[in-house]
Amino acid sequence: MIIAERKPISEIISIIGNNKKILIAGCRSCASVCMAGGDREVATLSEALGLYSDLNSLGWEISEISKERQCEKEWAREIAEEASSADVILSLGCGVGVQFIQEVSGIPVFPGLNTSNMGGPEEQGIYLEKCGGCGDCTLHLTGGICPIARCSKSMLNGPCGGSQNGKCEINPDTQCAWDAIYQNLKRLNCLEMLSEIIPPKNWIPSRSGGPRKIIRKEMVLSEDEKKIKEGLE
Amino acid sequence: MSHLKDVLESGKFAVTAEISPPKSASCETIRKKAAMLKDCVDAVNLTDNQTAIVRISSFASSLACLQEGVEPILQMTCRDRNRIAMQSDVLGASAFGIHNVMCLSGDHQSFGNQKEAKNVYDVDSIQQLMIFNKMRLEGQVWGGDELKEKPELFLGAAANPFADPFEFRVQRLAKKIAAGADFIQTQAVFDIERFREFMSSVCDRGLDKKVHILAGVMPLKSYNMAEHMKNNVSGITLPDGMISRMKSAADPKEEGLAICNETIEEIKKIKGVHGVHIMAISWESVVPRIIEDADLRD
Ligand code: SF4
Numbered sequence: 398m399i400i401a402e403r404k405p406i407s408e409i410i411s412i413i414g415n416n417k418k419i420l421i422a423g424c425r426s427c428a429s430v431c432m433a434g435g436d437r438e439v440a441t442l443s444e445a446l447g448l449y450s451d452l453n454s455l456g457w458e459i460s461e462i463s464k465e466r467q468c469e470k471e472w473a474r475e476i477a478e479e480a481s482s483a484d485v486i487l488s489l490g491c492g493v494g495v496q497f498i499q500e501v502s503g504i505p506v507f508p509g510l511n512t513s514n515m516g517g518p519e520e521q522g523i524y525l526e527k528c529g530g531c532g533d534c535t536l537h538l539t540g541g542i543c544p545i546a547r548c549s550k551s552m553l554n555g556p557c558g559g560s561q562n563g564k565c566e567i568n569p570d571t572q573c574a575w576d577a578i579y580q581n582l583k584r585l586n587c588l589e590m591l592s593e594i595i596p597p598k599n600w601i602p603s604r605s606g607g608p609r610k611i612i613r614k615e616m617v618l619s620e621d622e623k624k625i626k627e628g629l630e
Numbered sequence: 631m632s633h634l635k636d637v638l639e640s641g642k643f644a645v646t647a648e649i650s651p652p653k654s655a656s657c658e659t660i661r662k663k664a665a666m667l668k669d670c671v672d673a674v675n676l677t678d679n680q681t682a683i684v685r686i687s688s689f690a691s692s693l694a695c696l697q698e699g700v701e702p703i704l705q706m707t708c709r710d711r712n713r714i715a716m717q718s719d720v721l722g723a724s725a726f727g728i729h730n731v732m733c734l735s736g737d738h739q740s741f742g743n744q745k746e747a748k749n750v751y752d753v754d755s756i757q758q759l760m761i762f763n764k765m766r767l768e769g770q771v772w773g774g775d776e777l778k779e780k781p782e783l784f785l786g787a788a789a790n791p792f793a794d795p796f797e798f799r800v801q802r803l804a805k806k807i808a809a810g811a812d813f814i815q816t817q818a819v820f821d822i823e824r825f826r827e828f829m830s831s832v833c834d835r836g837l838d839k840k841v842h843i844l845a846g847v848m849p850l851k852s853y854n855m856a857e858h859m860k861n862n863v864s865g866i867t868l869p870d871g872m873i874s875r876m877k878s879a880a881d882p883k884e885e886g887l888a889i890c891n892e893t894i895e896e897i898k899k900i901k902g903v904h905g906v907h908i909m910a911i912s913w914e915s916v917v918p919r920i921i922e923d924a925d926l927r928d
C-alpha cells in the first residue's frame with residue numbers, strides 16, 4: 398500500500414491561504430489504513446481547521462467527503478462534483494489522488510498529505526517502506542527483502558562497511574537491510590546465493606526511464622468499444 | 631604505469647597514506663602534505679568528499695599530488711556519481727597519469743554538510759569495479775561501446791573486517807576480487823584479534839593469492855578521538871584496553887603512536903598482509919615517523 402502522513406496543520410493553513418470554502422476529501426483505501434486520510438482523519442482535520450478559523454475570525458466554510466479511492470477517475474469525479482460550491486479541495490489522498498481529482502475538477506486541489514512510499518504497517522502506528530518501485534523485481538535474489546528500498550545506499554551486493562549489530566550506519570534506529578537479507582537467507586538455508594554478483598542494474602523500468610506507463614493491450618478498449626461503454630453508462 | 635602495482639607485484643611490503651583534501655579552492659596544503667610524504671610512501675589516497683563534506687575534488691587533489699611527484703590513489707564513491715560520470719572520470723584520470731582508483735560506496739550524505747542532497751547509488755562499489763574492469767580489459771564502456779584508447783587502471787577496493795555480519799565480510803571481499811579488485815585497503819585495525827581471524831579465513835580461501843591486502847592503521851591523537859572513533863565512526867571497533875591506555879597516558883600523542891607501532895608490528899606477522907595503509911587524519915606530518923619507527927622502509 399501507499400504510505401502517507403498528514404502535513405503539519407500550520408503548513409495546511411498556509412497552503413489554504415485566502416480561500417474560504419474548503420472541501421476536505423478523504424480516501425478510504427491506503428490513506429485510511431495508514432491513518433492519514435480516512436473518514437476519521439478528515440473529521441479531525443475539519444474540526445481543527447474550523448477551530449482555527451473561529452479563533453481568527455476567518456469565516457471558513459469547511460465540508461467533508463470521503464470516497465473508496467481517489468486514485469481512480471470514477472471516484473475522483475464524484476469528489477469533484479461534490480465540490481461545485483467550494484473554492485478549493487484539500488485532498489487527504491496520496492499524490493495520485495490529488496492529481497486525479499485535479500484533472501476533473503475546475504477548482505484547485507491541494508495536497509493535505511505527504512506521500513512517502515510503498516510499504517506497510519509493521520505494527521500499529523509504525524509503517525515501513527518495502528518497495529522502491531524499480532520496475533524489475535529481484536526479490537528472489539535477496540531473500541525476499543528489498544535492498545533498493547530498504548538499504549540506505551541501495552546496494553545490491555551485500556552490506557557496506559557501516560553495518561554494525563544489524564543496524565544501518567545512518568542511524569541506530571534503522572535496520573541494516575543487508576544484515577536482514579543475510580539473516581533471512583541463512584534461515585532459508587540459501588546463503589550461497591550471496592556469492593553471486595548482481596551486475597549493474599537496468600534502471601530503465603524505474604523512474605529513471607521517465608514517467609512510466611504500462612499498457613495491457615488485451616485490456617485496452619477500441620474507440621468503438623469505448624463508445625458502447627459510454628452509451629451503457 | 632602504477633608504481634604501487636609494481637611494488638605489490640614484486641612482493642615488497644607496500645606503504646600507503648592518506649591526504650584529506652581541504653575545504654578550499656587551493657591545492658597548496660595538498661602540495662605541502664605530498665612533499666612531506668614523498669620519500670616514504672608508495673602512494674597516497676586522496677579522499678572523495680569523505681563523510682559527505684564538500685571538499686576540493688579527489689581528481690584535482692590527485693593531480694596536485696602527481697605534480698609533486700607522489701603517486702595518487704584516486705578515491706571515487708558511488709554516492710555522487712552515476713555510471714556515466716564514473717566512466718568519464720576514470721578516462722580523464724588515466725589520461726592524466728592517475729591510474730590507481732579506489733572504488734567505494736561512500737559515506738551516506740546524512741553524515742555531512744549537504745544532508746538535503748539526493749544521493750546517486752546507480753551502482754554499488756562491486757558493480758563499479760566490474761565497470762572499470764571491463765573498460766581496462768576490453769576497451770569498452772559498460773554496454774559495449776568501444777573506446778579509442780583503454781584506460782590503464784589499478785583497481786582498489788575497501789574491506790571492513792570489523793563490520794557485520796562478520797561471516798559475510800570475507801565473502802564480500804571475494805566478490806570484490808571477482809569483480810576486478812587488484813588491491814584492498816582495510817578499515818583501520820585496532821582490534822587485532824578480529825583482524826587475525828578475518829585474515830585467516832581470507833587465507834583459508836586462498837584470497838590472499840588473488841589480491842594485495844593493505845591493512846589500515848590510524849594513530850590516535852587523544853583520548854577524545856579514541857572515544858569518538860569508538861562511538862561515532864561507523865565500522866570501527868576499539869578495544870576497551872586501548873581506550874583506557876589513551877585515557878591514562880601522560881602524553882596521549884606518544885601513547886597513540888606507541889599503539890600504532892605495536893599494531894603495525896602485529897600486522898607484519900599476519901599471513902596474507904601485503905602492506906599497510908596509514909590514515910593519519912589531519913596529522914599527515916606524523917606519517918614519516920610512524921614509518922621510521924615501524925622500520926617499514928629499507
Ligand atoms: S526489487 Fe524493485 S520491484 Fe522488487 S521490491 Fe525492490 S524496488 Fe520493488
Ligand code: SF4
Pocket residue numbers: 547548549550551552555556557558559560561564565566567572573574575576
Ligand atoms: S549499513 Fe546496511 S542498510 Fe545501511 S547503507 Fe550499509 S548496507 Fe545499506
